[in-house]
Amino acid sequence: MDLDQIYAGLGDETRRRVLHVLAPGPLCVCHFQAVLRVPQARLSKHLAYLRARGLVTAERRGNWMIYALPAAPSRELAANLACLQECARAQPRFQRDLARLRRLAPTLAAPRPCGPARPAAR
Amino acid sequence: MDLDQIYAGLGDETRRRVLHVLAPGPLCVCHFQAVLRVPQARLSKHLAYLRARGLVTAERRGNWMIYALPAAPSRELAANLACLQECARAQPRFQRDLARLRRLAPTLAAPRPCGPARPAAR
DNA sequence: AATCTATATGCCCAGATCGGCATATAGATC
């Protein structure tokens, strides 16, 4: 994989946060919104950016777009993602993201992953 | 150290080549010119860029400027430099740089490090 | 088909970046 793409992808903090928080498993945009607390348009754009460069894969499930790290990343990408994870350990912001992600964990597997799980019928 | 600085520094190929080729030891600008085959102005600018962000240190020795990796890099920087080294192993361009660097190695310790060692008095 | 929800895109602006070319500077040497 092209180092240019990788380092370009890592060149923005929002994108680094996305990649970091994606390590434990796939997420959809509304999760990113909840975890990173970043406006939706911005997220979509950065996700498109990452996707265009192969740092992330996307799959549509019904109304939701599920983003994930590539199943078989190149050596280079894998190395850099690992490096990012290590660096993140010392960064408060990344840790906060992670905390919010964990708090969200239970809903992740739900068939209706997003939104405040509006209880059944209104 | 600020991740922004690090990843910004790594965001350009010329700079990555500089950092890569600096791993074995300090170099001065004319070495970079010989090894990377890049116009001098461009090199100076990228070196200034790296220096301003603390990815590289510089020391004047007579007429020459000696650039080196920081003596005590932060965890983050160290991790990323290591990662870069690993990535470089698969990149032909980086390998060519390294080859030229090795061919240059004998002159590195000379008191007159640069230029084609114009033999003593002309 | 109207509507709702989740996500993507277009437009615009401000600022950063990179490269080339020419030129300036610092220090050594004559």
Add this chain to the structure above:
DNA sequence: GATCTATATGCCGATCTGGGCATATAGATT
């Protein structure tokens, strides 16, 4: 002090970037 060598810097143009705001689209639901 004139000159040479090694390096740095200024200016310019082209390109990219990131953000906000508004709006478009895709699919689900009624």
